Amino acid sequence: MSDGIARRMEDIKPFQVMALLARARELEAQGRSIVHLEIGEPDFNTPQPIVEAGIAALRAGQVHYTPAVGLAALREAIANWYSKGAGITVSPERIIVTPGASGALLLAMAVLLNPGEAVLMADPGYPCNRYFARLLEGKTIGIPVTEASDYQLSSNHMDSYWTPETRVALVASPANPTGTLLSQAGLAALIKSVESRKGTLIVDEIYHGLVYEGRAATALGLSDHVLVINSFSKYFGMTGWRLGWLVVPNNFIEAAEKLAQNLFLAASTPAQYAALAAFKPETLEILEARRVEFQQRRDFLLPGLRSLGFYVPVTPQGAFYIYANCSRFSTDSFAFAQELLEKTGVAVTPGIDFGCNAPQQHLRFAYTTSTEQLQEGLKRLQAYLN
Amino acid sequence: MSDGIARRMEDIKPFQVMALLARARELEAQGRSIVHLEIGEPDFNTPQPIVEAGIAALRAGQVHYTPAVGLAALREAIANWYSKGAGITVSPERIIVTPGASGALLLAMAVLLNPGEAVLMADPGYPCNRYFARLLEGKTIGIPVTEASDYQLSSNHMDSYWTPETRVALVASPANPTGTLLSQAGLAALIKSVESRKGTLIVDEIYHGLVYEGRAATALGLSDHVLVINSFSKYFGMTGWRLGWLVVPNNFIEAAEKLAQNLFLAASTPAQYAALAAFKPETLEILEARRVEFQQRRDFLLPGLRSLGFYVPVTPQGAFYIYANCSRFSTDSFAFAQELLEKTGVAVTPGIDFGCNAPQQHLRFAYTTSTEQLQEGLKRLQAYLN
Ligand SMILES: Cc1ncc(COP(=O)(O)O)c(C=O)c1O
Ligand SMILES: Cc1ncc(COP(=O)(O)O)c(C=O)c1O
Numbered sequence: 001m002s003d004g005i006a007r008r009m010e011d012i013k014p015f016q017v018m019a020l021l022a023r024a025r026e027l028e029a030q031g032r033s034i035v036h037l038e039i040g041e042p043d044f045n046t047p048q049p050i051v052e053a054g055i056a057a058l059r060a061g062q063v064h065y066t067p068a069v070g071l072a073a074l075r076e077a078i079a080n081w082y083s084k085g086a087g088i089t090v091s092p093e094r095i096i097v098t099p100g101a102s103g104a105l106l107l108a109m110a111v112l113l114n115p116g117e118a119v120l121m122a123d124p125g126y127p128c129n130r131y132f133a134r135l136l137e138g139k140t141i142g143i144p145v146t147e148a149s150d151y152q153l154s155s156n157h158m159d160s161y162w163t164p165e166t167r168v169a170l171v172a173s174p175a176n177p178t179g180t181l182l183s184q185a186g187l188a189a190l191i192k193s194v195e196s197r198k199g200t201l202i203v204d205e206i207y208h209g210l211v212y213e214g215r216a217a218t219a220l221g222l223s224d225h226v227l228v229i230n231s232f233s234k235y236f237g238m239t240g241w242r243l244g245w246l247v248v249p250n251n252f253i254e255a256a257e258k259l260a261q262n263l264f265l266a267a268s269t270p271a272q273y274a275a276l277a278a279f280k281p282e283t284l285e286i287l288e289a290r291r292v293e294f295q296q297r298r299d300f301l302l303p304g305l306r307s308l309g310f311y312v313p314v315t316p317q318g319a320f321y322i323y324a325n326c327s328r329f330s331t332d333s334f335a336f337a338q339e340l341l342e343k344t345g346v347a348v349t350p351g352i353d354f355g356c357n358a359p360q361q362h363l364r365f366a367y368t369t370s371t372e373q374l375q376e377g378l379k380r381l382q383a384y385l386n
Numbered sequence: 387m388s389d390g391i392a393r394r395m396e397d398i399k400p401f402q403v404m405a406l407l408a409r410a411r412e413l414e415a416q417g418r419s420i421v422h423l424e425i426g427e428p429d430f431n432t433p434q435p436i437v438e439a440g441i442a443a444l445r446a447g448q449v450h451y452t453p454a455v456g457l458a459a460l461r462e463a464i465a466n467w468y469s470k471g472a473g474i475t476v477s478p479e480r481i482i483v484t485p486g487a488s489g490a491l492l493l494a495m496a497v498l499l500n501p502g503e504a505v506l507m508a509d510p511g512y513p514c515n516r517y518f519a520r521l522l523e524g525k526t527i528g529i530p531v532t533e534a535s536d537y538q539l540s541s542n543h544m545d546s547y548w549t550p551e552t553r554v555a556l557v558a559s560p561a562n563p564t565g566t567l568l569s570q571a572g573l574a575a576l577i578k579s580v581e582s583r584k585g586t587l588i589v590d591e592i593y594h595g596l597v598y599e600g601r602a603a604t605a606l607g608l609s610d611h612v613l614v615i616n617s618f619s620k621y622f623g624m625t626g627w628r629l630g631w632l633v634v635p636n637n638f639i640e641a642a643e644k645l646a647q648n649l650f651l652a653a654s655t656p657a658q659y660a661a662l663a664a665f666k667p668e669t670l671e672i673l674e675a676r677r678v679e680f681q682q683r684r685d686f687l688l689p690g691l692r693s694l695g696f697y698v699p700v701t702p703q704g705a706f707y708i709y710a711n712c713s714r715f716s717t718d719s720f721a722f723a724q725e726l727l728e729k730t731g732v733a734v735t736p737g738i739d740f741g742c743n744a745p746q747q748h749l750r751f752a753y754t755t756s757t758e759q760l761q762e763g764l765k766r767l768q769a770y771l772n
Contacts, residue, residue, distance in 0.1 A: 004586055005641050006500050006522075014644035045447040054656070055441050061431040063626045099485050099628065102651050114392050115501065115523050131648040136392075137501055137523050200390055240449045240655030242485065242628070255391050258400035262517040265488050268654050269626030270440070 012131045017349045020337055024347045035377035037365045038347040040176065041239040042320070046274075047286040050238065054274030062273050068261040070097025070245070071272045078245055081279050088221045096246045096256050099267045101206045101231035104246035105132050106263070108202050108227045109168070111248070111255045113138040117167040122153050124323065124354035124362070126176045126204070139165070144357035147313035151178040151323070154186055155193035162197055169194050172204035173216060177354050177364040178323040179207075179298075179316025181214055184222075191223045202227045206244070209235030209287065211318040212295040225249050232271070234319070235287060236278045241271035294320055297367040297374055304378040305365060308385055320367050323351075327361040329385060337363060344380040398517045403735045406723055410733045421763035423751045424733040426562065427625040428706070432660075433672040436624065440660030448659050454647040456483025456631070457658045464631055467665050474607045482632045482642050485653045487592045487617035490632035491518050492649065494588050494613045495554070497634070497641045499524040503553040508539050509741035510709065510748070512562045512590070527552070530743040533699035537564040537709070540572055541579035548583055555580050558590035559602055563740050563750040564709040565593075565684075565702025567600055570608075577609045588613045592630070593705040595621030595673065598681040600703050611635050618657070620705070621673060622664045627657035680706055683753040683760055690764040691751060694771055706753050709737075713747040715771060723749060730766040 017038055024034050045051075069075065075092040082090045098104040105128065113119065115137035121129055123142030130140035143161055145151045153171050171190065173182040182190070187203075194201045203219040203226050219226045231244030244267075248256045260266075277283055302322055306312055310324035330336035333350040340346050349366070351359030367374060403424055410420050431437070455461065461478040468476045484490040491514065499505065501523035507515055509528030516526035529547055531537045539557050557576065559568040568576070573589075580587045589605040589612050605612045617630030630653075634642045646652075663669055688708055692698055696710035716722035719736040726732050735752070737745030753760060 003637060004498070004584075005638065006496065006498055008500075009497055009641040009645070012641075012644055012648060014640075015647050018647075041451055046444075046449040051444050051449070054444055058432075058437050058440055063432040063437070063624065065427055065625050100651060102649065106649065110392065110521060111395055112390070112392055114394075128648040128651075131645075135496060135522070135649070198390075238449065239451050240652070242650075242652070242654045251389060252391065254400075255395040255398075258398055259395070259517075261401050261404075262398060262514040263488065263492065263521070264628075265486060265514075266626070266628070268628045268657065270656065271654065 008134055011134050015127060016334065016352045020341060020347060024341060027341070027345065032345050035346045035373050035380065036369055037367070037377055038349045039366055039368045041368060042234065042237050042290070043368045043370070044237050044290055046237045046241070047283045049277045049280055049283045050236070050274045053277035054270050057270050057273030062269050064269060066266045066269050066272055068264065068266050069257050070267060074272050074276055077276055077279050082218065082220060086218050086221060088218060090220055090247060093253055094247050094250065096248065096260055097267050097272060098244045098246055098260065099264055100233060100242045101204065101229050101244040102128065103264060103267065104229045104231070104244045105129065105204070107246050107256055107259055108229060109133055109136055109138070110259055111252055112168050112200055114167065116165060118163065118165050120153065120157070120161055120166060120169040122151060122171065122175065123357040124151070124177055124351065124359070126172060127353045129170055141166070142355050142357065150180040150314050151175060152180055152182045152186065153190060155189040158190065158193040158197065162199070166199060168200050168202060170202040170204065172206065174207040174211060174318025176207070176319060177321050177349070178314070179319040179321040180314050181211065181216055181317045184217055187219060188222050191219065191226060195223065195225060200225065200227060202229065204229040206231045206234055207319040210291060210294060210320065212298060213315070213317040216318060220247060227252070232275050232278060236275070237290070238271070238275065241268060241274065243267055243271040243275055294367065297371055298322070300371055301365060301367050301374050301378070308378070308381055322365045322367070324363050324365060325361050326363050331360055333360050333363050340381070340384070344384045346377045346380050394520055397520050401513060402720065402738045406727060406733060410727060413727070413731065418731050421732045421759050421766065422755055423763055424735045425752055425754045427754060428620065428623050428676070429754045429756070430623050430676055432623045432627070433669045435663045435666055435669045436622070436660045439663035440656050443656050443659030448655050450655060452652045452655050452658055454650065454652050455643050456653060460658050460662055463662055463665050468604065468606060472604050472607060474604060476606055476633060479639055480633050480636065482634065482646055483653050483658060484630045484632055484646065485650055486619060486628045487590065487615050487630040488514065489650060489653065490615045490617070490630045491515065493632050493642055493645055494615060495519055495522055495524065496645055497638055498554050498586055500553065502551060504549065504551050506539065506543070506547055506552060506555040508537060508557065508561065509743040510537070510563055510737065510745070511741060512558060513739045515556055525551070528741050528743065536566040536700050537561060538566055538568045538572065539576060541575040544576065544579040544583065548585070552585060554586050554588060556588040556590065558592065560593040560597060560704025562593070562705055563707050563735070564700070565705040565707045566700050567597065567602055567703045570603055573605060574608050577605065577612060581609065581611060586611065586613060588615065590615040592617045592620055596677060596680060596706065597704040598684060599701070602704060606633060613638070618661050618664060622661070623676070624657070624661065627654060627660065629653055629657040629661055680753065683757055684708070686757055687751060687753050687760050687764070694764070694767055708751045708753070710749050710751060711747050712749050717746055719746050719749050726767070730770045732763045732766050
């Protein structure tokens with residue numbers, strides 16, 4: 001290209017919400033009070049036992065590179081967690097510690113996807129997924145999902161969308177932006193369907209732990225051939241530490257390890273030592289209290305939005321998001337989000353970042369702020385919209 | 387592929403030295419004393435002011451995502467550092483904070499390289515470089531460099547190796563594994579040569595600051611079109627924190643930012659806050675003392691190796707590596723390294739990880755250990771080899 005920028009960059013989009021966020025900050029700097037319902041991370045700080053473990057590691061000089069796949073003790077701790085929590089045996093060798101789920105998604109796609117091959121994923125979905133595929137010269141097929149399948153992929157979708165060039169299907173449960181779960185039966189059927197086509201399923205379990213109804217059982221209990229993404233970011237409250245993991249089938253261990261060596265060298269050392277405290281009983285107690293708090297927020301915000309006229313056909317069972325149809329108010333959700341910000345000081349994320357499936361009719365509300373703030377937000381929306 | 391692994395993985399190699407490292411650990415566990423000359427990171431811990439800043443950040447709850455391009459304060463601090471240290475004005479907007487130089491290398495290549503396009507780089511060179519290109523379906527042309535050009539690329543190499551499919555040339559100064567510098571004149575000629583071909587030069591300055599002779603002036607002083615890689619890993623002693631940066635030309639800012647958003651979300655937050663203390667006078671004083679110590683080690687190890695019969699035609703002027711021709715002792719440096727480990731307990735890195743240019747005749751010695759250990763290492767080698 002004449003400007004010297006690689007072609008892939010034409011297809012890779014920035015987060016549109018950033019413009020809104022910048023404007024929200026500007027308004028705040030001017031003294032306006034903003035209710036933040038656009039933030040995709042817990043408002044809670046990292047649990048204190050994890051922080052203390054991080055500090056202790058720094059004091060002890062744990063500041064050098066670790067093995068590329070992570071500290072042996074951390075990989076074992078994660079394996080133990082699967083064993084205690086889900087009764088599932090995962091050999092620590094299959095666990096690759098990564099710089100966030102972001103790093104895990106890059107590794108997973110890079111070991112699986114050839115140029116020209118396609119990944120099936122739900123639309124709406126997590127924005128970055130399709131760009132990992134694009135980076136690798138793969139294709140993304142965004143499957144428009146609706147309330148009929150709880151906004152999740154199903155084996156029916158595989159029947160309709162799988163082509164000879166399809167290599168991978170990717171799901172997240174609970175999902176961003178919809179907060180919906182795949183049922184155990186749905187997940188099992190999906191695995192069967194993908195594996196019968198000699199494809200591979202990637203399951204993003206980053207919001208596991210943050211589930212308020214039903215159960216989110218790890219896909220690792222259903223197949224030894226899935227790749228599972230997870231992270232210390234959301235449930236464990238460690239977003240800024242940049243630490244996640246990838247569980248791979250046995251035959252992918254070697255490939256994932258050499259790729260992690262070359263792409264990352266290793267994940268953050270202080271973060272890894274800190275994360276050793278993530279599975280302690282006192283930490284899990286804090287996390288459980290937070291989960292309950294998130295549930296209370298959801299149970300407050302969801303009926304409030306519905307009674308204002310936002311349409312949320314499927315009750316989001318996990319994560320901290322409500323993906324609401326706003327077409328009663330607007331068919332241009334981006335402009336509508338700007339309007340809400342300017343007129344009410346309520347910041348939300350318009351659908352556009354999550355795909356091409358009716359984004360203009362949707363807003364994502366994140367309940368990553370206190371119930372008081374949610375209350376204030378609803379009050380402002382009520383006053384403005386009614 | 388029948389095993390489900392993407393084709394690129396056939397071309398991506400693990401670090402061969404890992405097998406030696408594992409064996410060294412095994413021997414240590416058995417009680418053998420090992421002199422480590424294979425480690426590519428400072429043996430020093432992170433300077434205390436940086437550690438304290440990291441701890442303070444953790445205590446203050448700085449554990450959430452930062453902007454994708456990094457904290458504004460850190461980007462400004464880096465810009466200031468260029469201004470104070472080199473008298474060069476770099477707008478903070480051009481500085482993208484990344485998860486290590488590793489993240490910066492991925493970003494740089496991804497915004498530049500189309501599939502099928504080639505990157506020219508020195509062989510021997512940093513192992514990961516060619517795999518970033520491979521990940522992106524680009525090609526690597528490893529140019530065999532010799533003492534004649536201080537093991538660096540020159541404009542003559544551009545004349546010989548540049549083809550219509552070449553897009554990028556990549557240099558590191560000081561270099562890994564050779565520790566050699568590009569002269570100012572050499573760098574200027576290289577920039578001119580690359581830019582006259584409408585290509586782009588990436589300059590990896592991760593070992594800047596660790597220079598013992600001559601000067602390593604940043605390429606940013608010579609052109610506004612180069613991409614410059616740097617990191618807090620080596621000079622600042624923060625390897626395990628995973629923090630680096632990329633300086634891009636103005637017309638690449640937007641592309642680099644959206645790519646950083648999607649691939650990384652952001653670099654480590656505690657690391658970024660910690661790094662704010664990296665430019666403090668008390669930190670720089672510590673770093674200068676370490677630089678002097680590295681120089682003393684080099685000045686001890688280099689003549690020692692030469693007098694044993696290792697051939698080091700160019701005096702390494704920076705980093706903490708000596709790339710020595712060992713053909714007087716062996717023409718299979720990997721086997722030789724294994725032999726040295728078993729027989730003398732001295733661990734070194736064989737040439738194979740650094741490319742295809744006579745790796746069998748070379749060993750990399752890293753002086754990332756105390757002078758006493760270097761002394762002990764030389765003593766053992768002397769006893770065994772003579
Ligand atoms: C579904 C999903 N996957 C992955 C990620 C990446 O998270 P991290 O890299 O912080 O672990 C996110 C972050 O928002 C997400 O929502
Ligand atoms: C020349 C060179 N570039 C880049 C890196 C990557 O370092 P980091 O990702 O720790 O900043 C290294 C590490 O050894 C290196 O030697």
